[in-house]
Amino acid sequence: MNEFLQQLLNGLSLGAIYALIALGYTMVYGVLRFINFAHADVFMVGSFIGYYAGRLVPEGTLWGGLAVLCIAMIGCALLGMLIERLAYRPLRNAPTLNVLITAIGVSLLLEYTGQVFFGAAPRTFPAIFPMQTFTVGGLILSTNQIFVIVVSALLVVALQFIVHRTKIGTAMRAVSLNPKAAALMGVNNNVVISFTFGLGSALAGAGGILYALNYPSIDPLMGVMPGLKAFTAAILGGIGNIPGAALGGLLLGTVETFVAGSEWSTYKDAIAFTILIIILLFRPAGLLGRLTTEKV
Amino acid sequence: MASPTTPKRNVIPRPHLSLVAALILAFVFSSLSGTIDPYFLDVLTSAGIAVILAISLNLVMGFAGQFSLGHAGFMSVGAYLSAGISIYLGPHILASGSSAFVQGAFFFGALVLGGLAAAFAGLLVGVPSLRLKGDYLALVTLGFGEIIRVIFQNLEPLGGALGLNGIPPYTTIFWVIAWAAITIFVIHCLIHSTYGRGFLATHDDEIAAEAIGLNTTRYKITAFVIGAFFAGIAGGLYGHFKLTIMPTGFDFTKSIEIVVMVILGGMGNTVGVILAAILLTILPEVLRPIAEYRMVIYSFLLIVLMISRPQGLFNFSFSRLLKPRRSQN
Amino acid sequence: MIAILGLAACSKPQAEGIQIGEIASLTGKEAAFGQASHKGTLLAIEELNAAGGVLGQQLYLTTEDNQSKAGESATAARKLISRTKVVALLGEVASSRSLEMAPVAQAAKIPMISPSSTNPSVTETGDYIFRVCFIDPFQGTVMAKFAKDTLKAKKVAVLSSVSSAYSVGLAKYFKETYLADGGVIPVEQKYAEGDKDFKAQLTAIKAANVDAIFVPGYYTEAALICKQARELGITVPLLGGDGWEAPQLIEIGGTAVEGSFYSTHYSPENKTPAVEEFVKKFQARWDGQIPDAMAALGYDSALVLADAIKRAGSTEGSKIRDALAATDAFVGVTGRTQIDAGRNAAKSAVIITVENGQFKFVGEVSP
Numbered sequence: 001m002n003e004f005l006q007q008l009l010n011g012l013s014l015g016a017i018y019a020l021i022a023l024g025y026t027m028v029y030g031v032l033r034f035i036n037f038a039h040a041d042v043f044m045v046g047s048f049i050g051y052y053a054g055r056l057v058p059e060g061t062l063w064g065g066l067a068v069l070c071i072a073m074i075g076c077a078l079l080g081m082l083i084e085r086l087a088y089r090p091l092r093n094a095p096t097l098n099v100l101i102t103a104i105g106v107s108l109l110l111e112y113t114g115q116v117f118f119g120a121a122p123r124t125f126p127a128i129f130p131m132q133t134f135t136v137g138g139l140i141l142s143t144n145q146i147f148v149i150v151v152s153a154l155l156v157v158a159l160q161f162i163v164h165r166t167k168i169g170t171a172m173r174a175v176s177l178n179p180k181a182a183a184l185m186g187v188n189n190n191v192v193i194s195f196t197f198g199l200g201s202a203l204a205g206a207g208g209i210l211y212a213l214n215y216p217s218i219d220p221l222m223g224v225m226p227g228l229k230a231f232t233a234a235i236l237g238g239i240g241n242i243p244g245a246a247l248g249g250l251l252l253g254t255v256e257t258f259v260a261g262s263e264w265s266t267y268k269d270a271i272a273f274t275i276l277i278i279i280l281l282f283r284p285a286g287l288l289g290r291l292t293t294e295k296v
Numbered sequence: 297m298a299s300p301t302t303p304k305r306n307v308i309p310r311p312h313l314s315l316v317a318a319l320i321l322a323f324v325f326s327s328l329s330g331t332i333d334p335y336f337l338d339v340l341t342s343a344g345i346a347v348i349l350a351i352s353l354n355l356v357m358g359f360a361g362q363f364s365l366g367h368a369g370f371m372s373v374g375a376y377l378s379a380g381i382s383i384y385l386g387p388h389i390l391a392s393g394s395s396a397f398v399q400g401a402f403f404f405g406a407l408v409l410g411g412l413a414a415a416f417a418g419l420l421v422g423v424p425s426l427r428l429k430g431d432y433l434a435l436v437t438l439g440f441g442e443i444i445r446v447i448f449q450n451l452e453p454l455g456g457a458l459g460l461n462g463i464p465p466y467t468t469i470f471w472v473i474a475w476a477a478i479t480i481f482v483i484h485c486l487i488h489s490t491y492g493r494g495f496l497a498t499h500d501d502e503i504a505a506e507a508i509g510l511n512t513t514r515y516k517i518t519a520f521v522i523g524a525f526f527a528g529i530a531g532g533l534y535g536h537f538k539l540t541i542m543p544t545g546f547d548f549t550k551s552i553e554i555v556v557m558v559i560l561g562g563m564g565n566t567v568g569v570i571l572a573a574i575l576l577t578i579l580p581e582v583l584r585p586i587a588e589y590r591m592v593i594y595s596f597l598l599i600v601l602m603i604s605r606p607q608g609l610f611n612f613s614f615s616r617l618l619k620p621r622r623s624q625n
Numbered sequence: 626m627i628a629i630l631g632l633a634a635c636s637k638p639q640a641e642g643i644q645i646g647e648i649a650s651l652t653g654k655e656a657a658f659g660q661a662s663h664k665g666t667l668l669a670i671e672e673l674n675a676a677g678g679v680l681g682q683q684l685y686l687t688t689e690d691n692q693s694k695a696g697e698s699a700t701a702a703r704k705l706i707s708r709t710k711v712v713a714l715l716g717e718v719a720s721s722r723s724l725e726m727a728p729v730a731q732a733a734k735i736p737m738i739s740p741s742s743t744n745p746s747v748t749e750t751g752d753y754i755f756r757v758c759f760i761d762p763f764q765g766t767v768m769a770k771f772a773k774d775t776l777k778a779k780k781v782a783v784l785s786s787v788s789s790a791y792s793v794g795l796a797k798y799f800k801e802t803y804l805a806d807g808g809v810i811p812v813e814q815k816y817a818e819g820d821k822d823f824k825a826q827l828t829a830i831k832a833a834n835v836d837a838i839f840v841p842g843y844y845t846e847a848a849l850i851c852k853q854a855r856e857l858g859i860t861v862p863l864l865g866g867d868g869w870e871a872p873q874l875i876e877i878g879g880t881a882v883e884g885s886f887y888s889t890h891y892s893p894e895n896k897t898p899a900v901e902e903f904v905k906k907f908q909a910r911w912d913g914q915i916p917d918a919m920a921a922l923g924y925d926s927a928l929v930l931a932d933a934i935k936r937a938g939s940t941e942g943s944k945i946r947d948a949l950a951a952t953d954a955f956v957g958v959t960g961r962t963q964i965d966a967g968r969n970a971a972k973s974a975v976i977i978t979v980e981n982g983q984f985k986f987v988g989e990v991s992p
Contacts, residue, residue: 003832006857010824035431039524090603092646097363098606100431101559104552105598112591120692121656122845124877140858215821217849217877219654224548226817228442260825266457266787266815270446273439280436281424335707338700449787449817456818457693457788461724461746465732538699539728542721544788545696 002138007261008254013214015063015253016152020207021230022245023159024200024239030176031196034096037103037266038083040227041110042076044202046208047125047218048118049075054126065129069151072209073202080201081194089190114220122219148210155203156246163242172196176240198212225269229256232276238289247287276281311484318477323470326470337469341537343577344472345530350573351566352526355483355557356410358518358564359492361499363434365551366421367527372546373444376454377533378410379463382536401516403466404532407475407532415521416526417444422520427514430489438440441551448543459542460535467537475533479526484566486522494517497566556598562608582617633746642683643940645670645930647703648716649724654694654818654845657871658919662740663688665923666715668910669931679931680938687711691722702726712940713738715926718919720790722743727754736949738930738958740922741890743867744794748968753942755949755968757926757959758890759992761866764940765798766975767863767888767990773806775988776862776886778854780809780834784826786842788818795841795866811835816846823850827857828946839864844871848878849985855881862886870918875982882979885919890918891959892975903958918959925957 021043022190028036049072057064087106091099133142163169171192174182183189212218233252237244254271260268279286315411349371357366382403390402421440427434449457486492497505498512505512535541553576559574583590601609647666650659670686678684687709689701698717705711706729714730714737717723724743730737731751737755739747743764748754772778781803785796800810812833814826827850830838838854840847840863847869854863865887875882893904893915903924907916916924932955934940937948952964962970973991977984 003828006828006831007825010822010828014822035435087599087603094602094606096431098602100363100434101555102599103557105595105602108552108591108595109599112595116589116592119656120653122654122873122877125871133858135858140856142856144856160844211821214850216852217821228438232439235432235435249859255490257822257825260822261814261829265297265826266450266817267446269817270443273442276439277436277443280428280432284427284432333707335704338703338707456793458721458790458793459724460730461750540694540699540725542695 003261005137005139007097007257009139010146011142011254012250013148013253014257015147015233015250017207017211017214017249018157018226018233018248018253019154019229019246020203020210020248021226022234023156023242024204024207025231025234026237026239026242026245027172027196028235031172031193032088034099034101035037035231036088036197036229037100038106038110039200039204040223041107041114042080042083042223043204043208043211043227044114044218044223045079045110046076046205046218046224047107047212047222048114048208048220049205050128050209051123051125051218054128059126059127060130062130066127069206070210074203074205076204076205076208077198080197080204084194084197089193094150111220113222118220120221122217125216125218127213127216128209129213144213148214151206151210152246155206156242159199159203159242161216168192168195183222213220229272231270235276236279236286238286241286241288244286244288311481311488315454315477315481316479316481319474322470324472325473326468331467339578339581341467341469341472343574344469344476344539345389345533346554346557346573346577347476347524347570348472348530349554350561350569351476351479351483352523352530353554353558354561354563354566355486355495355526356519356523357403357558358569359487359499359563360516361493361502362425362516362519363431364437364520364523365434365548365555366437366439366444367523367554368546368550369421369441369444369550370524370527371419371531371534371550372418372448372541372543373524374407374410374414374531375526375541375546376402376410376448376451377413378406379460379535379541380454380531381406381409382464382466383460399466403471407529410532411525411528414415414531417528418520418524419517420427421524422517423518424514427523437497438548438551441548443625445543445547448546455542457543459545461493461538461540463535463539465536465539465540466489472533474588477531479529480566480570483522483526559598560601560609565608568608629886642685643679643934644685644687644709645713646702646711646713646716647686647688647708648698648701648705648714648722648807649688650689650693650718650722651690652689653691655719655843657844657873658741659690659693661871661917661919662716662923664911664914665907665916665920665925666740666927668907669924669927671910671933672906673927679934680940684931689814691717693719695721695725698722698726699729702729706730706735711735712934712942713930715740715930715943717742718793720747722976723747724750725791730754734946736930736933736942736946738926740793740926741867744790745967745969746790752950752968753946755964757929757957757962757970757972758922759972759974760969761794762798763971763992764888764974765800765841766793766864767976768804768841768886769802769806769808769885770990771888771976772837772839772864773803775809776837778808778861780811780833780835781864782830782835782838783810783813784823784830784838784840784842785813785815786818786846787815789843790866791866791868792842795868796839799839799841801991809852813823816842818843818846819848820846823853824857827854827859829899831857832857835861837861837864839866841866842927843868844874845877848874848876848882851878851885852881867918868876870977872917875979875984884978884983885975886978886987888972888974888976888990890972891921892977892984893917893921894986895975895989899956899958921958925959925962928957929955929962 024039050068053068053071171187177190223260233248234245353367356362410618494515555572561569649663674683691697698964718740718741723739727750731753737754741758743761745760786792863885869887870889933948937944955962960972971992975989976987980985
């Protein structure tokens with residue numbers, strides 16, 4: 001039973017990170033109807049920003065860690081908005097295929113430029129938050145794991161607040177339902193889309209820091225696998241649906257952890273993809289999503 | 297405004313003659329192979345394999361309009377099966393000192409079996425992907441590609457994660473050029489046949505095609521299956537060329553490399569895709585001194601291309617070069 | 626068209642002297658190994674040249690980087706053989722990449738010496754493939770006996786990587802010896818290279834209450850595994866092989882690596898005159914860096930090759946091959962190298978631990 005609970009905890013903390021990245025995917029898809037392949041690499045950049053920022057603050061202090069988190073989130077938000085402006089906006093009216101390929105191009109560009117600048121060898125992420133482990137019952141909890149779960153939950157709540165209670169959030173929802181009508185209503189689509197990208201990228205940046213906290217070895221290609229899995233999580237929960245992305249992330253993280261702890265551990269990567277395929281075949285709307293019909 | 301991805305109806309002049317000419321060229325090359333610098337020959341072989349891969353993906357993406365990011369998975373099925381046949385069945389069927397003809401026939405058989413296995417995998421991927429479009433299709437094909445990789449990583453008899461070693465070196469420049477010619481010929485004739493118009497219709501507007509009675513389902517599956525078959529052939533050739541194959545060599549990155557070739561050449565543009573495949577094989581070798589920057593340049597090129605010239609680098613009307621004709625658009 | 630012409634015209638002018646090729650992972654995931662090995666090799670070449678070269682000619686080393694990636698080593702080998710016309714190949718450090726380039730070298734009848742690949746199948750590829758280090762059947766035995774006899778561990782868990790020939794092989798040989806000695810392995814877990822999260826596997830291992838955990842992988846994952854093991858409250862020692870040997874082990878693993886042990890080929894603390902001299906020369910050449918096992922083996926592999934060329938009296942492939950096979954009394958910084966019938970070297974292993982942020986020599990085990 002102990003082992004089960006411990007694995008559950010491991011799974012939730014991994015799932016929380018997937019959830020954070022999935023949120024970015026789901027928001028961009030909701031507003032622009034395309035998969036931002038480069039999102040996972042913004043996540044990676046977040047970790048590297050944290051790596052360099054972490055040198056500027058004293059190690060192991062709470063305020064230092066929070067400062068690094070904020071710097072990374074802001075940095076990633078700016079990067080996301082820049083990418084949108086330079087690479088996606090010119091293709092706003094192009095076929096989806098072209099934008100998709102451009103997104104892949106941006107993703108590869110970030111990864112390989114990262115390799116040129118940072119080198120492909122993994123680096124050690126500094127311990128920016130005070131780390132302690134303590135035992136509860138038979139379970140071992142580390143403050144990093146708890147931190148991940150708490151911060152992710154807070155960010156999801158904050159996101160829900162922004163989307164449902166603020167003006168810009170309403171604008172986001174309007175654009176995702178019908179961009180032309182929203183424009184007619186006076187919404188500046190460009191601003192809303194930039195904001196969406198910025199917000200999603202900030203979450204990816206936060207995800208990058210939290211991931212690096214728990215797995216302190218970072219390298220320019222670190223975003224590929226988590227990105228694919230987070231995307232699966234977003235689809236699992238229903239793409240375009242924010243609580244769905246969070247739920248999907250937690251579920252996927254937990255399932256993957258249990259598989260990794262069993263004797264089928266070498267198949268764990270395939271699990272994410274198998275789930276993806278099954279969902280897309282049998283319930284493409286995901287767990288919490290709604291199916292939209294294609295109008296001719 | 298025409299969609300940038302409308303395939304130009306490039307017609308290779310007199311396809312049957314071209315095929316024969318290509319086969320003669322293959323013979324010529326193979327007899328001269330002793331005198332050509334082996335490194336150069338290597339690059340040429342790699343280029344030929346890349347051409348087969350790119351043309352097969354062109355059928356799926358360019359002509360049938362199905363965005364496939366798992367093509368390397370089909371390649372790996374062909375590679376592993378044909379290599380497995382060569383290693384396990386080879387010693388039984390080929391007595392030592394068999395004539396070159398027997399060995400050649402055996403290799404041909406192994407390749408075809410590999411291709412058929414890949415085609416079967418293409419069927420398995422094609423059927424579920426029917427209902428999906430665009431991004432979702434891309435993800436599912438990517439997912440299948442990764443699942444295939446994980447399966448091979450866990451298959452001990454085929455080397456598992458360590459890869460399969462000791463594959464006999466059957467691939468020669470003759471085989472590569474011959475198969476490239478066959479691939480181009482088959483797919484080209486397929487597209488330009490009456491049946492083949494269905495692919496283009498499916499691509500251009502699926503709902504309209506369904507409305508006029510075309511079985512778009514069948515076309516899509518056919519595209520996947522044939523594309524996968526040739527990818528499997530390319531995989532078999534690759535395996536018997538590199539002599540060692542590993543599951544990680546057929547991952548998402550490899551699929552993307554093939555996609556870049558098709559995009560660069562212009563989706564649906566046969567000649568363009570051939571040129572792009574050759575260019576993208578030679579370029580890494582020429583750029584070996586700055587290998588680090590190679591992928592940076594690739595990805596940058598991809599973005600710029602998509603924004604400024606989405607129809608590809610080599611999309612020009614081939615027939616225009618031969619005789620003045622009004623280009624169809 | 627221009628590219629094709631450029632490529633064809635791109636043949637290097639035939640330099641005088643003896644061309645030697647080296648393939649290493651200078652960048653990428655296992656850059657630490659490639660860099661160390663390269664520095665050792667280069668130092669040896671420079672020394673040989675300063676002393677007048679071999680057979681009166683200078684040695685020219687051409688190094689190709691395979692970026693720690695699969696599939697690159699074979700192409701690099703082909704290029705070195707046909708373009709640069711090397712007489713021998715040095716490389717690779719990692720067994721999987723050695724396995725890639727070995728068939729190419731064998732087919733071209735160019736002798737190849739791997740400085741530190743320990744998986745037995747490398748030299749089984751053909752009679753032109755050699756190595757100057759011990760092989761995993763021996764290394765696995767060393768750690769198995771250490772676990773059983775020195776640490777008195779009755780139950781050991783094994784956590785190995787499925788994606789490297791090295792890890793799979795070493796795990797297998799460890800198990801064979803340990804089980805034969807009466808040890809018990811209650812749980813075995815696997816991971817893949819590039820994985821960052823091992824908590825699931827470690828939680829399963831913790832539940833089995835073992836006395837030690839054997840992790841025959843490379844340093845990038847090993848460091849994370851140590852860290853996460855400690856975070857989960859696992860206090861027993863972790864054991865490893867020569868794949869752990871890199872400064873990054875302590876950098877990434879921090880205090881979690883203390884009290885763990887691994888086997889490797891040599892220790893810079895070894896008090897023999899050859900080692901002390903080598904350490905001094907290496908530090909002088911490479912900014913005070915202390916040479917690790919990979920550097921030492923890179924150094925020895927170049928010297929063994931030079932010695933063989935001298936004894937062969939020619940740079941012809943088959944003659945170098947015969948001379949290599951007859952290597953008997955060569956003494957290098959990693960001990961006496963004697964090439965046996967399997968083209969492997971029977972060398973002793975040393976056991977290293979980490980104390981106070983430093984690597985520390987624990988003991989030596991002879992074959």
